[in-house]
Amino acid sequence: MSNIIEYKNYIGSVEYSNEDKCFFGKLEMVDDLVTFEATNVDELESNFKHSVDEYIETCTALNRDPQKTYKGVFNVRIDPALHKKIYKKALKEHISLNALIGKTLSESFTN
Numbered sequence: 001m002s003n004i005i006e007y008k009n010y011i012g013s014v015e016y017s018n019e020d021k022c023f024f025g026k027l028e029m030v031d032d033l034v035t036f037e038a039t040n041v042d043e044l045e046s047n048f049k050h051s052v053d054e055y056i057e058t059c060t061a062l063n064r065d066p067q068k069t070y071k072g073v074f075n076v077r078i079d080p081a082l083h084k085k086i087y088k089k090a091l092k093e094h095i096s097l098n099a100l101i102g103k104t105l106s107e108s109f110t111n
Contacts, residue, residue, distance in 0.1 A: 010052045
């Protein structure tokens with residue numbers, strides 16, 4: 001079972017409230033809070049798509065980029081032994097630790 005839904009390259013997270021007997025979610029990877037809810041799966045999908053379309057229209061009307069911008073900086077916590085191995089590999093390749101991790105991630109997502 002997946003807790004995400006996709007439409008027009010947008011991703012929504014989905015949860016279920018047993019108390020309210022409804023599905024609810026929000027649009028991820030955007031700077032604004034965009035939510036949707038429904039009492040069944042078909043309605044959930046329809047409401048999600050409607051929320052995405054309305055969000056895009058609103059951003060267009062306001063002349064702003066609807067996608068979240070990323071700085072390219074994030075912290076990663078890993079096992080110290082793995083950290084040592086990665087740093088050793090970066091030294092052997094004569095590149096920085098950041099460059100090695102960026103290269104490895106890039107290769108992982110282009111295959």
